[in-house]
Amino acid sequence: MKGSVGELGEFGLIRELTSRITSAPAVRLGPGDDAAVVAAPDRRVVATTDVLVEGRHFRRDWSTAYDVGRKAAAQNLADIAAMGAVPTAVLLGLAVPAELPATWPIxxxxxxxxxxEAAGAGVAGGDVVRGESVTVSITALGDLRGREPVTRSGARTGDIVAVTGWLGxxxxxxxxLSxxxxxxxxxxxxxxxxxxPYAAGPAGAALGATAMTDVxxxxxxxxxxxxxxxxVRIDIRSAALDVPAQMSDIGxxxxxxxxxxxxxxGEDHAIVATFPPETKLPARWRVIGEVLPTRLRGGPGGPAALPRVTVDGAVWDKAGGWEHFAAPEGGDRR
Incomplete structure (x- = not known):
């Protein structure tokens, strides 16, 4: 398709976008009305949302529009899976400059x-507006299928820590790329x-995960x-982590x-969870650590909790991890 978003117009763009959508079982009524209708057999809906801003979370000279779309959906759908739920639907909020080539949002x-579709969900609808730069907002929904959500607060002393998916x-x-x-x-x-690993979230819940999150x-x-x-405290065993030879070569x-x-x-969106120590985990899960009790240590200011996460028993004091407002301005999320 030739031309810009401005030349196509709001409603022309909406028609083009909605024409790309396929059906999904949970989406009972998709785009074209004031709101979508999404089935919720469990009678509870797991919901999450995330925003990606051009120049902050992605660069168009590094990633195609298709790449950005997959990444935007993945990071939200992974949050649904990490609650032990099955993804059902996503909604898109999109701001784009008028001069952007019309092929990009398509x-x-x-x-x-x-x-x-890879996660078993469908696109239920969304909204488009004009903006100074590209901003992509995704809302994802999921269904617990009768199970309780697996939150971050259920880890217990003695639990094992296991991960499935890629790290690093x-x-x-x-x-x-840098x-x-x-x-x-x-x-x-x-x-x-x-x-x-979307299926690992609900599978982890079925295996008895006490706490879970995506990385x-x-x-x-x-x-x-x-x-x-x-x-609690969590100790990671570095020898249990997978460092591929090619990653070592890059390093x-x-x-x-x-x-x-x-x-x-971050941004691999592996699933990491804690399980009771007697849990028999499938081969796809790698045990990388254990949950320990929180102990206190003395100091000039009185007792203080020991570090929440250690690596081989020691504090990991090297910089790393993502925090939006502490990170320097730059061209990508990481």
Whole structure:
């Protein structure tokens, strides 16, 4: 399609976007009315939303519109899975400049649709407005199918910590792209299009997970969320973490310890959970640590809680992990 978004017009753009949407079982009434209708068999709806801003969370010279669509959908659908729920639907909020080529939002929608389908969900609708830069907002919905949600606050002393999915791949891919390269391709693609293990969330819930989250901000940071919510300590065993040989090669080339990416790199959206120690986990889950009681230590200011997350028993004091308002301005989320 030739021309810009402005030339296509709001309603022309909406027609083009909605024409890309396929049906999904949970979406009973899709785009075209004042609101969508999404089935909620459990009578509870799991909901999450996230915003991606051009120049902050993605760069158009690094990622195609299709890549951005898949990434935007993935990071929200992973949150649904991390609650132990099954994704059902997504809604899109989109702001774009009038001069943006009309093909860009159309390819974005293709990415959102395909990632939603991969998770078993459908696109239920959304809204488009004019903006100074591209902003993509996704709201994802999910169904618990009769189970209780798996929150961050249920980890108990003695639980094991296990993860499924990739760790550090997106961060390694970002390091490659930052230096003007486009290979190794597997790591670059992991940064552009994360592949969350969606089925692992509900499966983890069925296995008895006591706490669960997806790794969006970094393993240490996200386990820190569980530790604080559960009022426990978590110790990670570095020897149990998978550091692929090719990631080590990238680290050597750029002067970074690849373990740093595995521990603090986010946006892979692996699923990490705590389980009772007697749980028999399938091979896809890798046990990487344990939950310990919180102990107090003395100091000049009186007793203070020991660090919530340690690596091999020691504080991980190297920088890393994502926090929006503490991060420097830059061209990408990481």
């Amino acid at each position: 390819e974005l929608m293709d990415g959102i649709r395909d990632e939603s 791949w997106s961060a390694a891919g970002f390091a490659v 230096r003007g390269f486009r290979s190794p391709r597997a790591f670059v693609e992991a940064h552009r299009r994360p592949e969350p 969006s901000d970094g393993l240490v940071a996200d386990l820190g969320h569980i530790a604080r919510a559960s009022k 050597q080339a750029v002067g970074v310890d690849p373990l740093h990416w595995v521990l603090t790199g």
